Amino acid sequence: MAKASFLTGGDVAPIRKTGLGMFGDIAPLFQRADVSFFNLELPLSDRGELARGKAICHRGMPVNVDGIVEAGVSCVNLANNHVLDYGDVAMFDTIDLLDRKAIGHFGAGRNIDEARKGHIVEKNGMRIGFLGYTTTLPTGFAATAECPGVNPLQAYTAYQPRGSLLEYPGTAPQIASWIDPAHLQRLRGDIETFRKQVNVLVVYVHWGTSMSPQVHDFQREIGKAAIDAGAHAVFGGHQHVISAIEFYRGCPIVHGSGNLLFDTWTSFFTEETLKTFLFGATIEADGLRDCHLLPVKTGVGVPPRLISCRDPLWKVIYDDLERHSRAFGTQLMAREDAIEVRCN
Numbered sequence: 001m002a003k004a005s006f007l008t009g010g011d012v013a014p015i016r017k018t019g020l021g022m023f024g025d026i027a028p029l030f031q032r033a034d035v036s037f038f039n040l041e042l043p044l045s046d047r048g049e050l051a052r053g054k055a056i057c058h059r060g061m062p063v064n065v066d067g068i069v070e071a072g073v074s075c076v077n078l079a080n081n082h083v084l085d086y087g088d089v090a091m092f093d094t095i096d097l098l099d100r101k102a103i104g105h106f107g108a109g110r111n112i113d114e115a116r117k118g119h120i121v122e123k124n125g126m127r128i129g130f131l132g133y134t135t136t137l138p139t140g141f142a143a144t145a146e147c148p149g150v151n152p153l154q155a156y157t158a159y160q161p162r163g164s165l166l167e168y169p170g171t172a173p174q175i176a177s178w179i180d181p182a183h184l185q186r187l188r189g190d191i192e193t194f195r196k197q198v199n200v201l202v203v204y205v206h207w208g209t210s211m212s213p214q215v216h217d218f219q220r221e222i223g224k225a226a227i228d229a230g231a232h233a234v235f236g237g238h239q240h241v242i243s244a245i246e247f248y249r250g251c252p253i254v255h256g257s258g259n260l261l262f263d264t265w266t267s268f269f270t271e272e273t274l275k276t277f278l279f280g281a282t283i284e285a286d287g288l289r290d291c292h293l294l295p296v297k298t299g300v301g302v303p304p305r306l307i308s309c310r311d312p313l314w315k316v317i318y319d320d321l322e323r324h325s326r327a328f329g330t331q332l333m334a335r336e337d338a339i340e341v342r343c344n
Contacts, residue, residue: 002125004283007033009296009304010260010276011237012068013041013082014060016301019067022261024303026278026296030071034123035283037130038260039204039237040068040076040083040105045093048086054138057085058264062097069101074121079107079132079150080206080238084141088148107132107204108143108150115143115151116186118194128283129198131190131231134206135179135218136238153187153205154180155218177218187222188229195230200283203231206238208256211268213243213324215255220246223253232287235279241272242320246328247343252291254279255324261299274298275317280338293321293332293339309337 007030014022023030030036042058044065050057068076076098083091091108098105106119118131134141135155143149159173195201203226207219223234227248234253236243243256258276276296281288295317297305307314318339322332325341333340 002285004034004123004126004128005032006281006283006288007036007278008235008257009038009278010257010298011039011041011080011240011262012076012260013058013262013264014064014067015042015058015263016060016064019064020070022064022067022299022303023071024299025306026304027071029278029294029306030073033072033280035121035128036073037075037077037202037204038073039080039206040078040094041080041262042082043084043086043090043094044097045086045090047093048090051085051087051138051140054085056266058082059086059090060263062093065097065101065103068103073103075104075106075119075130077107077130077132077204077206078105079115079134079204081134081136081138081141083108083150084138091148104130106130107134108148110148112143112145112149112151115149116190118190118197120198126200126283126285127198129194129201130204131194131201132204133187133222135222136206153183153222155207156180175216177216179218179221184221184225188225191226191229191231199285200287201231203234205234205236207236208239208243210238211240211270211272213239213241213256213320215244219255220253224248227251227253240269242275242277242317242324244324244328245321245330245341246325247330250343251287252281252341259298260296261304263299263301265300274300275313275320276304277317277321277339291341292335293341294337295339307337309334
């Protein structure tokens with residue numbers, strides 16, 4: 001039976017003078033993995049102009065791609081809320097740079113057809129497909145038939161009072177969220193069509209709320225719809241903090257793995273943004289097996305650091321993940337320096 005090792009991690013935003021060595025002691029882990037990916041959170045370009053009306057903009061330099069090449073990462077997601085921070089030209093530069101370096105990419109393009117296009121990695125006789133989407137949509141970022149951009153999933157939010165505000169003034173509202181039905185149907189169609197071309201299909205979605213581990217209704221709606229349509233795993237990011245892991249129909253949905261490498265310290269970041277993990281598994285013909293986590297300390301201006309179980313931060317990350325995931329029926333079990341993760 002064909003098998004392939006798989007590895008992924010949190011958001012990556014390199015802003016350094018050189019990309020070489022930027023992944024430190026986790027680079028060999030990516031190098032040994034047969035198939036790997038992560039979300040590239042910014043453009044790699046020395047051109048472009050700041051996006052109007054955006055409070056936070058990120059950009060790395062082209063030289064930072066050397067770290068991705070050095071780690072041997074198979075492909076990267078570009079569907080996020082920063083790839084267009086310096087306009088179309090910087091995003092085009094990034095796509096062209098990745099192409100020249102033979103790094104696969106998905107989730108953004110010169111029009112909506114390119115943004116929706118999946119990427120296929122062929123390994124050990126298997127074809128592993130990747131699709132990327134984002135629910136975090138700054139104005140003008142969504143690709144259309146005529147405009148470049150990211151592959152959008154439009155989410156809506158409603159704030160509903162809990163009872164009478166006259167009787168209970170100041171009560172926090174109940175938050176309801178959902179995905180535009182037309183966008184959800186498009187996601188299903190994309191997955192059903194692409195699934196025919198691959199053995200195993202991985203979906204990435206940039207979602208959630210910044211600095212919050214909370215899993216919103218719309219995230220679970222997307223995750224379940226993707227798996228029902230044929231995806232074997234769903235990975236999410238954007239929150240900058242770790243979140244829950246759940247299983248649906250035996251397939252993992254990783255709601256957030258935090259920042260793997262993020263070379264800027266935004267004003268609202270806290271020590272929580274230094275907690276992250278790598279997600280490893282074995283890819284088989286029917287999906288991901290032997291899922292496990294490797295706790296890591298986020299790299300901010302320095303390489304990310306793989307954490308030993310003797311490090312107090314290892315247990316902190318374990319406890320956080322266990323607390324977030326418990327409500328979804330997910331079981332975590334310590335296994336030397338790794339954490340085995342499975343559904344109860």
